[in-house]
Amino acid sequence: MAQPRTKRRQKRALNTLQEKGFAACALGAVMLTIPIFLGKSPILAAFGSGLRFPGWLSFGIGLALLGWHHMARNKFAGRAASTQQPKAVFQEVQVPRFSAPARPMAAPTVLPEKATQWSAAIFAAIEWRRFEAVCEKLFAQGGFQTKSQSHGADGGVDIWLHSRNAVGPVAVVQCKHWQGKPVGVKELREFFGVMASHKLTRGTYATTSTYTTDARQFAKDNGINALDGNSLLALIAKRTPEQQQELLAVAYQGEYWRPTCASCGVKLVERTPAKGGANFWGCSNYPKCKSRLPMVGALR
Secondary structure: OHHHHHHHHHHHHHHHHHHHHHHHHHHHHHHHHHHHHOOOOHHHHHHHHHHHHHHHHHHHHHHHHHHHHHHHHHHHHHHHHHHOOOOOOEEEOOOOOOOOOOOOOOOOOOOOOOOOOOOHHHHHHOOHHHHHHHHHHHHHHOOOEEEEOOOOOOOOOOEEEEOOOOOOEEEEEEEEOOOOOOEOHHHHHHHHHHHHHOOOOOEEEEEOOOEOHHHHHHHHHOOEEEEOHHHHHHHHHOOOHHHHHHHHHHHOOOOOOOOEOOOOOOEEEEEEEOOOOOOEEEEOOOOOOOOEEEOOOOOO
């Protein structure tokens, strides 16, 4: 415990040294600036002349203090780096299969048989990227030209919808793969801001969950097509049997149960902390990417 306290004291001392340096420089600058505004009166001119020496002195002291702070900070940073404890090493393990999907999803132990008909259970079984892909395919079947933005900084947009008769996107889609937690008005307000920033009057918010009463009212008042899990299933039911099977193929593509890194767009891997603790989903690009998701029911 003594070492953390010493580090905190050193940091406070460095901050104090920096503050005094800035204060001395500021005082010196003020004293050097005052003569400019004193006019041509001999008395005021003499007063202003008398301020020059202490002004330069204060300014010089301030620069010296800031230089001292810079050297002390570098020395402190070097000492901290040399004494820093090594980070925990994460060990990759073989990912087991799971019997019941959860959100956040745990490593599967037994992969359930793939469904042949659409139901809410499919939304629960797939990860968020598969859900976005299903939504994109659903809108493509409706006649739109789609462009997905599946990972990285998307500004609140997952799918752009284009029309053959218009230049640029005509609408945007935001997908939220939530289980149990309803989408609130906060999320709808943020989405409406995205629509406004792109000067779009049409937008769809699609979720596997439900909406709060306030969120539904906000969507209705602002022209947002709010689709919950039941609405999406009803929309899928209107597609032809062949189209519904196409959507199933998209949903179950690849390792549909394994989460995708929202930053890198690659599948996460199960990791176990070397010093114990719950398993978690981590990015395979670690340490470059430190994205992680908790894992319900993970092995310990």
